[in-house]
Amino acid sequence: MDTPTLLNLQTVESPDWCPGCGDFGILMGIKKAIVSLGRPLHDTIIVSGIGCSGKLNHFVNVYGFEGLHGRTLPVAQAIHLANSKLNVIAVGGDGDGYGIGMEHFMHAMRRNMNITYIVHNNQVYGLTKGQYSPTMEVGRKTSSSPHGTLEIPVNPIAMAMAAQGATFVARGFAGDIKHLHELILGGINHQGFALIDVLQPCVTFNKVNNYDFYKARVYKLQEDTTYDTTNAAMATERSKEWEKRIAIGIFYKVEQPQYEQHISALREKPLVEHDISNIDISPLYKEFM
Amino acid sequence: MSQQSVQWKIGGEAGFGIMTTGLIFSRVMARGGLKTFAYPEYPSLIRGGHNTYQVTVDPVQSTSQLHTVHLLVALNRETITLHEAELADNAAVVYDPDDWGTETPTLTHATATLVAVPLTALTKQLDSARVARNTVSLGASFALLNYPWEIVEGVINDWFGRKKPELAAKNLALTKAGYDAVIGKYNFPHHVAPVAGAPKQMVISGNGSIAMGAMKAGMKFYAAYPMTPSSDILGYLARQEDTMGLVVKHTESEIAAMNMAIGAGFAGVRAMTGTSGGGFALMVEALGLAGIAEVPVVVVMGQRPGPSTGLPTWTSQSDLRFVLHASQGEFPRIVLAPGDAQECFYVTYHAFNLAEIYQLPVLILVDKYVQESWQSVEPYDTSKLTIDRGSLLSAEQVLARNEKHFKRHEHTDTGISPRTVPGVPGGVHIASSYEHNEEGFTTEDELETTKQNDKRMRKLDTYLMKHAHGPQFFGPENADITIVGWGSTKLTALAAVRIAEERGISMNYLHFTEIYPLPVAQTVEAFNRTKKTLCVEGNKLGQFEQWVFENTGIRMTGNFHKYGGRPFYPEEIIEQALNLI
Numbered sequence: 001m002d003t004p005t006l007l008n009l010q011t012v013e014s015p016d017w018c019p020g021c022g023d024f025g026i027l028m029g030i031k032k033a034i035v036s037l038g039r040p041l042h043d044t045i046i047v048s049g050i051g052c053s054g055k056l057n058h059f060v061n062v063y064g065f066e067g068l069h070g071r072t073l074p075v076a077q078a079i080h081l082a083n084s085k086l087n088v089i090a091v092g093g094d095g096d097g098y099g100i101g102m103e104h105f106m107h108a109m110r111r112n113m114n115i116t117y118i119v120h121n122n123q124v125y126g127l128t129k130g131q132y133s134p135t136m137e138v139g140r141k142t143s144s145s146p147h148g149t150l151e152i153p154v155n156p157i158a159m160a161m162a163a164q165g166a167t168f169v170a171r172g173f174a175g176d177i178k179h180l181h182e183l184i185l186g187g188i189n190h191q192g193f194a195l196i197d198v199l200q201p202c203v204t205f206n207k208v209n210n211y212d213f214y215k216a217r218v219y220k221l222q223e224d225t226t227y228d229t230t231n232a233a234m235a236t237e238r239s240k241e242w243e244k245r246i247a248i249g250i251f252y253k254v255e256q257p258q259y260e261q262h263i264s265a266l267r268e269k270p271l272v273e274h275d276i277s278n279i280d281i282s283p284l285y286k287e288f289m
Numbered sequence: 290m291s292q293q294s295v296q297w298k299i300g301g302e303a304g305f306g307i308m309t310t311g312l313i314f315s316r317v318m319a320r321g322g323l324k325t326f327a328y329p330e331y332p333s334l335i336r337g338g339h340n341t342y343q344v345t346v347d348p349v350q351s352t353s354q355l356h357t358v359h360l361l362v363a364l365n366r367e368t369i370t371l372h373e374a375e376l377a378d379n380a381a382v383v384y385d386p387d388d389w390g391t392e393t394p395t396l397t398h399a400t401a402t403l404v405a406v407p408l409t410a411l412t413k414q415l416d417s418a419r420v421a422r423n424t425v426s427l428g429a430s431f432a433l434l435n436y437p438w439e440i441v442e443g444v445i446n447d448w449f450g451r452k453k454p455e456l457a458a459k460n461l462a463l464t465k466a467g468y469d470a471v472i473g474k475y476n477f478p479h480h481v482a483p484v485a486g487a488p489k490q491m492v493i494s495g496n497g498s499i500a501m502g503a504m505k506a507g508m509k510f511y512a513a514y515p516m517t518p519s520s521d522i523l524g525y526l527a528r529q530e531d532t533m534g535l536v537v538k539h540t541e542s543e544i545a546a547m548n549m550a551i552g553a554g555f556a557g558v559r560a561m562t563g564t565s566g567g568g569f570a571l572m573v574e575a576l577g578l579a580g581i582a583e584v585p586v587v588v589v590m591g592q593r594p595g596p597s598t599g600l601p602t603w604t605s606q607s608d609l610r611f612v613l614h615a616s617q618g619e620f621p622r623i624v625l626a627p628g629d630a631q632e633c634f635y636v637t638y639h640a641f642n643l644a645e646i647y648q649l650p651v652l653i654l655v656d657k658y659v660q661e662s663w664q665s666v667e668p669y670d671t672s673k674l675t676i677d678r679g680s681l682l683s684a685e686q687v688l689a690r691n692e693k694h695f696k697r698h699e700h701t702d703t704g705i706s707p708r709t710v711p712g713v714p715g716g717v718h719i720a721s722s723y724e725h726n727e728e729g730f731t732t733e734d735e736l737e738t739t740k741q742n743d744k745r746m747r748k749l750d751t752y753l754m755k756h757a758h759g760p761q762f763f764g765p766e767n768a769d770i771t772i773v774g775w776g777s778t779k780l781t782a783l784a785a786v787r788i789a790e791e792r793g794i795s796m797n798y799l800h801f802t803e804i805y806p807l808p809v810a811q812t813v814e815a816f817n818r819t820k821k822t823l824c825v826e827g828n829k830l831g832q833f834e835q836w837v838f839e840n841t842g843i844r845m846t847g848n849f850h851k852y853g854g855r856p857f858y859p860e861e862i863i864e865q866a867l868n869l870i
Contacts, residue, residue: 002714011694011730012694012728012730013730013731040714041717042711042712042713042714042715042716042717043712045711047552050722055731057719058719058721058730058731061717062717063711063712063716063717063718063719064718064719064720064721064729065552065555065582065719065720065721066719066720066721066722066723067548067551067552067575067578067582067722068548068574068575068578068722071544071545071548071575074540074544074545074546074548074549074552075548075549075551075552075555076552077549077552078510078512078538078548078549078550078551078552078553078556078560079552079553079555079556079711081510081536081538081549081553082509082510082536082552082553082556082557082558082560083556083557083558083710083711083712085712086556086711086712103541103542103544103545104541104545106541107540107541107545263530263536264530264531264534265509265530265531265534265535265536266536271509271510271536271553271558272556272557272558272710272712274507274509274534276506276507276509276559276676277507277676278676279504279505279507279533281501281504281505281533281669281671282668282671283532284501284504284529284533285491285668285669288491288492288493288497289316289319289320289489289490289491289492289668
């Protein structure tokens with residue numbers, strides 16, 4: 001009964017996203033990946049922040065932690081360090097992860113812990129009614145930028161490459177669930193930190209970057225035989241495409257030692273399995289005598 | 290000042306090795322069975338500036354620095370100028386003639402003696418760097434105090450020998466040179482004799498004791514960002530990572546540190562973070578998360594003077610109200626304020642039990658004075674300590690409940706709900722910063738919101754009934770004057786009570802460790818046994834005095850506040866107390 005199926009992954013809560021929201025596609029992509037993975041429901045934990053994306057783990061019947069806005073990654077990293085047997089998925093939005101939580105984003109990649117980070121990227125703050133997010137293009141008028149935005153948008157893929165620690169960097173599209181499902185499964189199976197930035201149309205507050213906008217532009221990197229996923233410069237270069245065409249798929253994938261491999265306390269078993277019933281601290285006294 | 294105490298002080302610039310010298314001095318005395326209390330004062334910089342390290346030595350009790358210095362070691366000229374006023378009768382001042390060239394220092398003090406020890410010259414003779422003057426001065430100090438050389442030799446050997454045997458030999462030679470330069474040449478009356486048959490002692494700080502208590506309690510995850518006065522906890526724990534099987538994470542910020550500690554706590558690992566006021570300000574949002582999601586976590590909150598950056602390396606008790614009220618909304622927390630090294634150990638240990646039993650954040654409210662002072666204590670007795678993980682269910686217990694959705698926030702009489710952690714079959718639930726129902730799902734229902742708030746706060750009623758002890762008296766019963774304090778005030782107040790006794794003043798001390806929730810019944814009962822009360826605390830607004838009044842209606846007779854970054858001295862507490870009668 002604990003083996004995941006699309007049916008038993010259902011919870012009592014139903015998504016309250018706007019009809020047609022890209023979040024539905026991401027939710028399905030995640031569920032399908034969990035089903036494909038086949039690990040028992042109780043072995044997966046989805047950590048989220050606050051925003052439309054933050055509600056996602058209420059709709060998946062695995063362990064969940066909905067924390068604070070922008071603080072998804074510290075919680076997810078700590079859960080992983082506490083119990084490295086778990087399948088840890090962190091879910092956030094572009095405001096959550098690339099705005100208020102940017103510090104954690106950059107530092108989490110430097111550590112290369114074995115977790116999967118999925119970002120709903122829709123260029124706006126949906127839950128607070130449509131202010132621009134850090135990934136919004138220059139000049140867009142929103143409720144918090146009535147004269148047009150002035151900042152250069154954050155490019156999450158280029159940012160991940162600049163952090164020089166991310167070992168799985170990908171971009172998906174909420175309108176292509178099959179592809180997204182494979183990307184997420186790839187991220188989960190990747191040994192190290194996996195970033196999956198997902199182009200997620202917000203049907204209510206972003207009338208420009210809608211499904212048609214993306215469908216007209218997206219192409220799959222893995223269908224381009226000249227593309228090399230171990231070439232960092234190529235990854236950065238391709239991530240900059242936007243006006244004419246937009247790449248989705250795996251930009252970069254390499255194997256690197258994970259953070260936890262360097263910690264002796266985690267070598268034999270997860271931290272949570274250490275026996276704490278009667279720890280002997282008397283050897284510590286000598287240093288003070 | 291207690292007639293039995295001898296106080297030694299060394300002063301000089303940062304980078305002169307003041308801290309090491311002070312620690313070795315304490316350890317030599319503690320090895321001889323004496324009680325020591327040591328407190329360093331230093332400005333917020335790495336090189337230069339004026340640093341001091343002061344050690345109070347006493348055969349019976351030493352919990353506080355005192356105003357009067359018997360032996361002052363001046364590693365520069367400034368030390369004499371700055372501290373001459375503190376000299377006791379028949380005090381001695383060790384100085385290096387090299388600092389004075391053709392001049393000689395002059396003292397206005399009537400009975401103090403100048404002791405010229407050619408620190409620089411001896412250091413050169415022994416082929417050592419100038420910084421080794423501190424070690425020579427240490428030898429001179431022990432000679433003046435007429436302290437047995439064998440004990441000095443033993444400690445120096447252990448201290449340096451652990452690093453490199455040849456380092457031990459060199460430092461022994463330096464110490465001996467200082468010792469021989471002085472021994473038998475001065476009629477210095479303040480001698481210190483070892484206490485025969487005394488138990489073995491450690492010389493440990495509040496920070497060290499907190500870290501030890503946490504490790505004994507099974508803390509396996511510590512995440513922190515460096516900030517004085519709590520940085521040493523991070524450093525000490527990081528050094529134990531391999532031997533004690535810990536994960537110690539220096540994070541990108543205090544926000545990350547607190548959220549990580551919460552994540553680890555949620556996952557079933559005992560976790561802690563440590564910081565000071567500025568860092569705690571960044572943790573405040575997550576504190577409420579631990580409150581509503583009912584995640585056990587321990588936070589060491591080390592006070593220093595604010596507001597803002599304030600005085601980074603000095604002491605204060607001005608964050609009490611901040612800690613009591615931090616974060617939006619209402620949720621249960623437990624605030625404990627240990628007052629000395631022993632309390633730092635045992636309170637920290639119990640904090641982990643309380644955090645898990647009541648599934649909430651427990652704050653250990655300390656300050657620079659107790660965190661960075663070094664006390665001689667007997668090795669901590671852990672034989673009576675037991676781990677209590679509260680209602681953390683085993684996998685079998687979770688399955689036996691046979692629920693479609695695990696009721697992580699079940700309404701109970703105690704307010705305590707069953708708990709499980711990710712990875713456990715049958716326990717799937719979501720921990721949430723949103724208001725939620727028993728299963729953890731989001732709710733905006735008025736009745737459920739009210740009931741969840743009631744459930745959470747009910748945990749504090751249970752805590753007060755089952756685990757709160759109330760304040761503790763020290764000193765004679767029915768005293769004319771009761772000093773009332775919390776946290777590190779204990780250090781000075783205990784010294785004050787002892788001095789009062791020697792002077793025939795009827796005085797005791799009422800110590801509060803349990804700050805929030807305040808055990809009201811026991812507090813009222815304790816105050817019924819007092820006559821005049823003086824509330825002593827290191828802030829301007831009388832935060833604790835007001836807190837007691839707010840909870841009990843009790844007014845103190847008087848109060849004594851300091852908020853200039855310096856700790857209390859027993860002499861000034863007695864002076865203030867005498868003003869009451």
